[in-house]
Amino acid sequence: MSTYLYRLAHFAFRRRRLVLAVWLAAAVAAIALAQASGGKTNDDFTIPGTEAQNASDVLSAKLPAFSGGQSTIVFATHGGARIADPRSRAVIATALGRVRSVPQVSSVVTPYQNGLISKSGQIALSQVQWSAKAPDVKDANLDAVKAAMQPVRAAGIQVEYNGSVYPGWRTEVSEAPELVGLVIAFVILMITFGALAAAGMPILSAVIGVVTTLMGITAVASVLTIASASTTVALMLGLSCGIDYGLFILSRHRTNLLNGMTPAQSVPLAVGTAGSSVVFAALTVVIALCGLTVVGIPFLTVMGLAAAASVSVALLIALTLLPAVLGFAGQKVARFTRLPGFGAHAERVARRAAADPQSTAGAAWARFVVRDRVPVLIGGVALLVVLAVPALSITLGLPSGASKPTSDTQRKAYDLTTEGFGAGFNGALLIVVQGVDSPADTRHVAGTLAKVPGVVQVTPLAAQGGVSLIRVIPRSGPNDTATADLVHRLRDERSVIEDGTGTHILVGGTTASNIDVSAKLSGALPEFLIVVVGLAFVLLTFAFRTILVPIKSILGFLLSMAAALGAQVAIFQWGWGRHLFGITPSETISFLPIIMLAIIFGLSSDYEVFVVSRIKEEYTKHGDAREAVRRGTGLSARVVTAAALIMFSIFVAFMFTDDPTIKAIGFSFAAGVALDAFVVRLTLVPAVMAIVRARLWYHPQWFDRHIPDPDIEGQRLERQLAEGRLARAGVGDEADG
Template sequence: MAKYLYKLGKWAAHNSKKIVGGSLTVLLAIAIIAMNLGPSFSEDMSIPGSESEKALQLIKNEFPSNTGGQVQLVLKAPENKTLDSEEINKIVTDTLRVIKEKDSHVVSVASPFELGNLSKDKKIGYAIVTYNVAADKVSEKSKEHIIQNIENTRDAGIQTELAGDVLFSEMEIGGITEVIGVVVAYVILAITFISFLAAGLPIITAVIGLAIGILLIVVGTNYLDITSVSITLAAMLGLAVGIDYALFIMTRFRQQRKEGYSVQESVAIANGTAGSAVVFAGITVIIALLGLSVAKIPFLTMMGLTATLCVLLAIFIAIIVVPAFLGLMGHRVGPDRKNTFLSKIIKSDKKQTTSDRWGNFVAKRPWRVSAIGIVLLSIFAIPISHMELGLPDNGSKNEETTERKAYDLLTNAYGPGHHATLIVAAKTSSETTNPQVALSDTVEELSGLSNVKNVSPAIPGPSGELYLISITPETGASNSETKDLVNDIREKAKTLEKSENIKLMVTGTTAVNIDISQKLSDTLPIFTLLIIGFSFILLVLVFRSILVPLKAVLGFLLSLGATLGFTVFVIQDGNLIDLFGFPIANPVLSFLPVIVIGILFGLAMDYEVFLVSRIREVFTHTGDAREAVLAGMRDSGAVVTAAGLIMISVFTGFMLAPDPIIKAMGFSLTFGVLFDAFVVRMAIVPAVMIIMGKASWYLPKWLDKLLPNLDIEGESFMEEIERKKSQKENDVKFYNA
């Protein structure tokens, strides 16, 4: 592969203007298509085949009128007034009337007085606006119509907030926090390259690849069910790896320029060596992302596919567009120039670099360094033993959002169980002797369960065979007691089906979320083993060793445990939540462990390939295991450090976002990279390799013969290049003589 990438790099350098122009043309064309189609995200996060999903589909078929999106206008009367007063009643009624008359998509409105949902003190209630389209299809124009009209009630002193299944505070990509992350990444690159111009190149190329990927995802939302969180994950990962991959190739390019190679030859060599590492590192990330499909949850599979698209584009950009830019601007971005502004601030001519000093420190104390690193990560992993999974609701949003304010008002009025209402679909059959009596007995049985606040009478459907029973728990949706109640209802359903010939199925948002969390929890071990197994085989092929890949995956398990443990410590247990900006403690996002395992494993293998490929390259030529580790730390330590810091800065930008899902993902990935890049890859890995010595590269002879030679070090072309270079130098000496 290295030989083909070498040729690709040389071709890209020769045709730099065409490639750069072509990539920008592709970007413009996709942007025009995406703008014409517009986004059409789906917020369907169900699990086909689960009990809650089957019940939900049954209810939709029986009550088709309930399929439209709904907005709740949560109202609180001014001081010294109640919602049922004539003055307040008129304002609310007039506002709802205008909302219905001025929007053709609104099929009905119902005031708190019609719904009879006023709180005991009659200070709080909610109106319902129902649309003729699904919640995720309600247009921005309709949402704006709601926002404009509730100003009438707010101006009258009535606190009016918005809830329901129509989203108003949606996820945003490209906010100020993400920009801050990119700016920090630029500063890190400027320090690494000692050049403002060179620092901008990885960001420009990464943005080109990311923009193409995001626009393709936007186009895809018109044909596939893609959730808004998918584009967030794709943007987060695509930007980070895009910068890192360009960084790695540019670093090798500058090294070759320092050794006296021409711009085009340096581009080709960098693409053949560093480009090979980028391809294999990217493949491990893609394997991990595609592994998300193991859970057989559509929205999770689509998250993996959209993120895979952005990573794949990042690889293509790195091995085609980056070499083209280097061919075009190579004379100006490397090697280091001593007369630049940055070079005067950052002294780069020190005899011993930071990577040298750290490498020597680790080499002198390998047992101590590895022991401290393992113990430290093990301590961080302890809280994982009591991890609870769940999906965030409006209660986990920022206190300034209208959904959070509505959530708090409803909690004050009706208790936390209002947000965890369970819907039980009761289906009778021909064997049910007396349906009314049986249903009455069923309601009584359900009322007697622990943690039940209220059970509504059974509401019949048009067929007369399906009935709806609403159950309000005492506790909130994220409480473990609510989960126990769902399980109790399902256990009770087995008994009632035998005694009363009535089939009960639990659904509702809370039950769906519980089923998703349980499904993901059950999938975790299989998913982890699958991606580790595939990647272990790939690393054996790359490094031609058994112990190096084994060390890589064991190191990942350490960093994964520490990441999830620290996530539980902060997000679930509520420690340091004010420091990191989490409004309240909540269960860990149900799909977060799967996401973290997939992405963190891919990134961990990125760092492993970047660092160890250089160690193997030196060991192949010298046979000195200790010197190879020191050379790897010296030559690749700085780029791994910079890559880790760039990842952290990008993920931190997302961690600072207000949306709880984005914040949780950004938080976990930020600390995951911190643990893996700096504790595992820069400390434990070199320390263990020093301890193992030449044994690190042990591979049975029979296996060595079976494995194909992937040649990521570029031996297939470097020997020929060195021979030609030596011949040219001899010719020059002969001519001068």
């Protein structure tokens, strides 16, 4: 592999104008296609095979007027005013009459019709049914609803919104997290390299890759349903992996230049050596992300494939565009920029690292870990186990209005509804009754439902074509375990509820759908873990030619994953970060553990490959296993630290948003990366390898005979260069173009 990568980089270096033009043309074409297609992300999820999805499908076919989005408008008066006062009643009724005339609105039920006025007389609920699915409701129509409510607000009545769709429900995408992450990444690279040219190149190439990928995803969104979270995850990974992959290659190239090589000699060699590690690292990430397809949930499948595409483009960028850009830069990446504060220091550190790698702080850390390997191993494992303890209390769910910031209209509506009617009115269940022969069947089912413990209200809504719809209000909130128990009880006792009427009921609605999603995700975790870990085990065994390295890598990942999940539970579910991060404690997002498994496993394999490949490179030179651990860890520590800090910073930047889902994702990824890079890969892995020593590299003789050697450490490439074989094959050192 190293030889092929050498040739590819040599071509990109010589034909750099062509390579740059191709990538820029690809980015421009993707932008143009995205604009022309008008593609937009769509959060209309389907969960095939679940009862809630089956109920939704029946509604779409038999009662289409009730299959669209729903809005709840919450009214609240203050002081001595009441909802039933003539003045309040008149202004609310007039406003809701205007809402009825808004396009896509199929029905409006006022508080005076449904009787949903609190005992205090100061809180009331109105239901708006839309004819279109929530993502298909036009913003102009939602704005019209908001405009219709202006006279109500002017009359001193508070108006808030909740439901599957409402004015302001779409999360505004802010560019601030990406910009903050890029600025931090630039600062880290400046500290690492001490040169503007060197600091800017990984960022520039990563941005080109991300723009190309995201515009491509946007274009695809015109024909496929792509969740908004998919683009966020693709952006996170595209930026972080793109910068990291460029950093590893650039670091090797820069060391070559400082040791006297010409750019034409250094660039292909850097890609041929460090690039092999980048390829295997990227492949493990892609495998983990594509493994999300085994879960069987379309929006997670699309999320995984979109993120995998982003990582794949980042890999191609690092192997082709980066060598081309380095060709334009020439010796500039090895020239230090004297900036106030750290420029001179960075120059001294970089020159010392190139001339005497064993004098760096990373080398000192490696010597410490190898010397005190047993207590280091025990202490590191103990730390991760303690952090993992909260994960035993994990509760899965999907975000409700209760998890929103207190300034958000959905949160205000949720709190007012809970105050006026109880938490259950925020999470109604929809019972679809099939095989209805007469209204008596619906009445019988509704009457039986009303007697079920945990049910506070039952309301028949509509009937048509042998199907009727009943709304059930539970006593507990949408994310309460008691509500999940109620859903399971209704399903388990459906024969009692139907009681010989010949009907068949399905329990659906948003709350039931969320419960089904959580159950399906929990059930898919073992299968997903086996598939992803199994494929990655095969890939890493092929790369390092020993089964002990993959086993060690997987065990380390499980520790860091458990610790990161435990930290997430403590911060977001237990509420330890309530004031620090401005969050409301709530359940762990149901799909978070599985995407953490995919992404953190992939990223942990990145650092595993980068560290262990350097150790193996040293081991093949002199055969001293423990000395190889010292030298290899010391040589990789600085660049792995910079890469992990960049990835950590980009993930942390996404915590500074108002969306609790994005906050949780950003924190979990950041914690996972930090723990895996610093505690596992730069501490526990060297400690274990120093203990096991040469036995770690054992493999049977038949492995050598039947399994090709990918030469991940670049030893065969360097031997070929020394023997001049590549030069005789037509790959020279001259720079062309």
